[in-house]
Amino acid sequence: MEKKAFRQHQITQLSQLSEPTRQAQNANLQQQLFASSAWQQAQVVAMTISSAIEVDTQPIIEAAWQAGKQVVIPKTLPHRQMAFMPYTATSELARTKFGILEPVNGTAVAKTAIDLILVPGLGYSRDQHARIGFGGGYYDRYLADYPGVKLTLAFQVMAFDHAEWPVDAYDILLDQLIVAEDGVNNGH
Ligand SMILES: Nc1nc2c(c(=O)[nH]1)N(C=O)[C@@H](CNc1ccc(C(=O)N[C@@H](CCC(=O)O)C(=O)O)cc1)CN2
Numbered sequence: 069m070e071k072k073a074f075r076q077h078q079i080t081q082l083s084q085l086s087e088p089t090r091q092a093q094n095a096n097l098q099q100q101l102f103a104s105s106a107w108q109q110a111q112v113v114a115m116t117i118s119s120a121i122e123v124d125t126q127p128i129i130e131a132a133w134q135a136g137k138q139v140v141i142p143k144t145l146p147h148r149q150m151a152f153m154p155y156t157a158t159s160e161l162a163r164t165k166f167g168i169l170e171p172v173n174g175t176a177v178a179k180t181a182i183d184l185i186l187v188p189g190l191g192y193s194r195d196q197h198a199r200i201g202f203g204g205g206y207y208d209r210y211l212a213d214y215p216g217v218k219l220t221l222a223f224q225v226m227a228f229d230h231a232e233w234p235v236d237a238y239d240i241l242l243d244q245l246i247v248a249e250d251g252v253n254n255g256h
C-alpha cells in the first residue's frame with residue numbers, strides 16, 4: 069500500500085479501538101515504559117500532547133514530573149521544523165489548525181539535552197523498527213541528527229512484522245519499540 073493509503077487505514081483502525089482495549093493497552097504500555105532502563109535513565113524526556121486516537125501521553129507526562137524528569141513537547145515551525153519546549157503544569161497551550169496542542173511560548177531545549185524521545189506515529193515494523201507517522205516529516209527531519217534514544221509505544225494494531233508501507237531513505241529507524249502485550253483486554 070502507498071503511504072497515504074496506509075496512513076488512512078491506520079487512522080481508521082485506531083479510531084475503531086474500543087475504550088476498554090485502549091485503556092488496557094495504554095496501562096500495559098505505561099508499565100513497560102516505566103520498567104525500561106531508557107526511561108529510568110532519562111532526565112529530559114520529549115513527548116507529545118496526544119490526540120484521541122494516539123497512545124495516551126497524559127499519564128506518562130505526570131509520571132515523568134513525579135519522578136523529577138523534565139518534560140519537553142514539540143512546537144511545529146515553518147519549513148517542517150520542530151522545536152521542543154519545556155512543559156510544566158502551568159505551560160500555556162494552543163491548538164494548531166491541525167488540532168494538535170502546542171506550547172505558546174518558551175525557549176527551545178537543545179537537541180543534545182534530550183535523553184529520550186517518545187516518537188508518535190501510526191505504524192511500526194518489528195523487524196527494523198521502521199515508522200510511519202502522520203505525514204508531516206517533522207520527526208524524520210528532527211531525528212536525522214538526534215543523538216539520544218528514540219523509543220515508540222505501540223498499540224497492537226500499530227505493530228507489523230515487516231513494514232507494509234514503503235520505507236524511504238529519509239525514514240529514521242527507531243531504537244526501541246514497545247508493543248502492548250497480549251493478555252491485556254482485547255474484548256468488548
Ligand atoms: N500528538 C502529536 N503531536 C505532534 C505530532 C504527532 O504525531 N502527534 N507530530 C508528528 O509529526 C507533529 C505535528 N505533525 C503534523 C503532521 C502532519 C501535518 C499535516 O499533515 N499538515 C498538512 C500538510 C500535509 C502535507 O503537506 O501533505 C495537512 O494536513 O494538510 C501537520 C502536523 C508535532 N506534534
Ligand SMILES: Nc1ncnc2c1ncn2[C@@H]1O[C@H](COP(=O)(O)OP(=O)(O)OP(=O)(O)O)[C@@H](O)[C@H]1O
Pocket residue numbers: 071188189199200201202203204205206207208209212238239
Ligand atoms: N530529512 C529530511 N529532509 C528533507 N525532507 C524530508 C526529510 N525527512 C522527511 N522528509 C520529507 O517529509 C515528507 C513526509 O515524510 P514521511 O511521509 O516519511 O512522514 P512521516 O514520517 O509519516 O511523518 P512525521 O515524521 O511527521 O510523523 C516527505 O515528503 C519527505 O520527502
